[in-house]
Amino acid sequence: MTVKAMTSKEVTTKVFNKEKLFVLDVRNEGDFQDWKIEGENFSYLNIPYFDLLDGVEEIMNELPSDQEILVVCAKEGSSIMIAEMLSDEGLEVSYLQGGMKAWSEHLEPVKVGDLENGGELYQFVRIGKGCLSYMVVSNGEAAIVDATRMTDVYIQFAEGLGAKITHVFDTHLHADHISGGRTIAQNTGATYWLPPKDATEVIFEYQPLENGNDVTIGHTTINIHALYSPGHTIGSTSFVVDEKYLLSGDILFIDSIGRPDLAGMAEDWVKDLRESLYERYRKLSEELIVLPAHFMIIDELNEDGSVSEKLGTLYAQNHGLNIDDENEFRKLVTENLPPQPNAYQEIRQTNMGIISPDDEKQREMEIGPNRCAVR
Amino acid sequence: MNEIKANLILDAKGLACPMPIVKTKKAMTTLEAGQVLEVLATDKGSTADIKAWAGSTGHQYLGTLEDGDVLKHYLRKSSGEEATERKHPNVATNDELLTKLQNNDSIVVVDVREAAEYAFDHIPNSQSIPMGELESRLNELNKEDEIYVVCRTGNRSDFAAQKLAENGFTNVINVLPGMSQWTGETKSINN
Numbered sequence: 244m245t246v247k248a249m250t251s252k253e254v255t256t257k258v259f260n261k262e263k264l265f266v267l268d269v270r271n272e273g274d275f276q277d278w279k280i281e282g283e284n285f286s287y288l289n290i291p292y293f294d295l296l297d298g299v300e301e302i303m304n305e306l307p308s309d310q311e312i313l314v315v316c317a318k319e320g321s322s323i324m325i326a327e328m329l330s331d332e333g334l335e336v337s338y339l340q341g342g343m344k345a346w347s348e349h350l351e352p353v354k355v356g357d358l359e360n361g362g363e364l365y366q367f368v369r370i371g372k373g374c375l376s377y378m379v380v381s382n383g384e385a386a387i388v389d390a391t392r393m394t395d396v397y398i399q400f401a402e403g404l405g406a407k408i409t410h411v412f413d414t415h416l417h418a419d420h421i422s423g424g425r426t427i428a429q430n431t432g433a434t435y436w437l438p439p440k441d442a443t444e445v446i447f448e449y450q451p452l453e454n455g456n457d458v459t460i461g462h463t464t465i466n467i468h469a470l471y472s473p474g475h476t477i478g479s480t481s482f483v484v485d486e487k488y489l490l491s492g493d494i495l496f497i498d499s500i501g502r503p504d505l506a507g508m509a510e511d512w513v514k515d516l517r518e519s520l521y522e523r524y525r526k527l528s529e530e531l532i533v534l535p536a537h538f539m540i541i542d543e544l545n546e547d548g549s550v551s552e553k554l555g556t557l558y559a560q561n562h563g564l565n566i567d568d569e570n571e572f573r574k575l576v577t578e579n580l581p582p583q584p585n586a587y588q589e590i591r592q593t594n595m596g597i598i599s600p601d602d603e604k605q606r607e608m609e610i611g612p613n614r615c616a617v618r
Numbered sequence: 619m620n621e622i623k624a625n626l627i628l629d630a631k632g633l634a635c636p637m638p639i640v641k642t643k644k645a646m647t648t649l650e651a652g653q654v655l656e657v658l659a660t661d662k663g664s665t666a667d668i669k670a671w672a673g674s675t676g677h678q679y680l681g682t683l684e685d686g687d688v689l690k691h692y693l694r695k696s697s698g699e700e701a702t703e704r705k706h707p708n709v710a711t712n713d714e715l716l717t718k719l720q721n722n723d724s725i726v727v728v729d730v731r732e733a734a735e736y737a738f739d740h741i742p743n744s745q746s747i748p749m750g751e752l753e754s755r756l757n758e759l760n761k762e763d764e765i766y767v768v769c770r771t772g773n774r775s776d777f778a779a780q781k782l783a784e785n786g787f788t789n790v791i792n793v794l795p796g797m798s799q800w801t802g803e804t805k806s807i808n809n
């Protein structure tokens with residue numbers, strides 16, 4: 244039997260549709276435990292490829308006969324070998340094209356909604372890593388928020404819509420992924436906006452993004468208000484788009500809130516974080532639809548694969564918004580934090596322009612989950 | 619950079635996963651128990667994989683040196699040395715040796731493991747004389763010195779201690795169990 248390649252896009256469709264899939268992950272146990280393909284109805288077997296070099300007989304009875312099987316490894320080479328061995332035993336299996344490397348880089352655009360006067364808002368779901376970025380399109384112009392380093396995806400998507408990218412924003416200096424904002428701005432002539440308080444060490448030109456800035460996309464149709472909301476970083480800034488959407492960056496997520504420690508300032512920034520979540524956001528309309536820069540777990544995905552929720556619903560349901568006691572809040576966001584993202588210091592330096600690792604190195608730095616939140 | 623002696627060098631440069639491990643496994647079958655394999659690889663994932671593969675097969679992963687883009691992995695084929703009976707009567711525990719070292723007693727520590735094992739993890743100021751070279755290098759030691767012989771688990775050092783005693787060394791002590799459980803300070807070529 245032949246072995247088929249399954250693309251990250253096909254796997255993403257299965258995640259969104261809550262389909263079943265049996266994932267045979269042949270990476271090291273540690274790598275698997277740290278980070279894997281998540282799907283609500285996915286089941287798993289992890290056995291390193293090097294334990295199967297003498298044959299796959301020993302795992303044959305652990306594999307289902309009535310379910311699609313996907314063999315996964317880091318870069319695809321080992322998964323092809325194991326898939327072929329399984330195929331020789333008579334099983335029909337696929338391997339993940341490009342492995343977890345490709346999975347980490349896949350972006351799935353999902354339309355979040357139409358804007359007043361004909362614009363559109365898209366969310367780019369980086370399904371393997373939990374990063375979310377955005378494109379606001381109106382009247383032949385596009386703005387991008389929190390772009391990943393897979394810059395071609397945004398540029399081609401905008402071209403497909405016949406829109407010219409005119410503004411690129413980062414809500415804050417990212418520590419979990421390498422920003423594509425500067426590259427997109429360079430390649431398209433767009434303006435690159437960064438909060439100046441996060442940009443004190445950057446070595447390139449940028450447009451300072453400050454509270455109250457209004458940026459217009461298209462013919463005065465869409466306004467993007469900048470709203471200063473420190474806490475994850477000192478410069479963290481949210482956006483209100485079209486008086487309908489709140490792009491919350493890494494301050495507020497669907498089922499969690501931002502962590503204040505990734506720039507080494509946890510104790511100092513706890514108060515800012517609390518003030519942003521409990522006072523600044525409180526003053527906003529509860530009807531605003533929150534669009535965060537991350538999701539943590541696959542349960543946060545809506546039916547269509549998008550990640551969003553009404554601000555009012557989050558005030559009712561998100562644990563991080565419902566801690567009355569300040570000390571308890573301080574404890575939540577400074578103690579027992581999840582491990583820090585892989586290579587987060589180097590990622591911050593890359594985003595400041597201080598270091599310029601090559602593509603291979605950038606990929607390696609970003610491997611793993613994002614871990615920007617606390618629950 | 620210091621060269622580390624190996625019984626066999628496998629060139630897996632330019633090969634992508636899974637080939638470095640596939641070739642390592644094959645090369646290992648050609649070695650005798652206790653011998654050292656050096657694997658040259660450029661695939662960055664090979665370090666974690668070789669380490670984990672060695673763990674699951676019982677071979678000893680000794681360490682990795684970086685030489686530009688090339689990774690040099692060192693492995694020692696499992697030897698099953700745990701099973702043998704020890705014969706040298708004069709023994710000391712790891713702790714007893716540690717106390718001697720801390721007191722700066724005038725003693726000599728001879729490490730009879732393979733050079734590659736020694737390179738990645740050894741007692742500071744110990745002298746490396748691999749078991750296989752001992753007979754020809756006896757002149758590097760003094761017969762009157764208080765000599766502590768270490769290896770990984772106490773078996774090779776037992777043979778070495780016997781050998782030294784046969785050759786007229788009067789104060790030879792076998793250290794048990796040896797480097798596998800050593801809690802004192804160590805040195806490595808990597809730091």
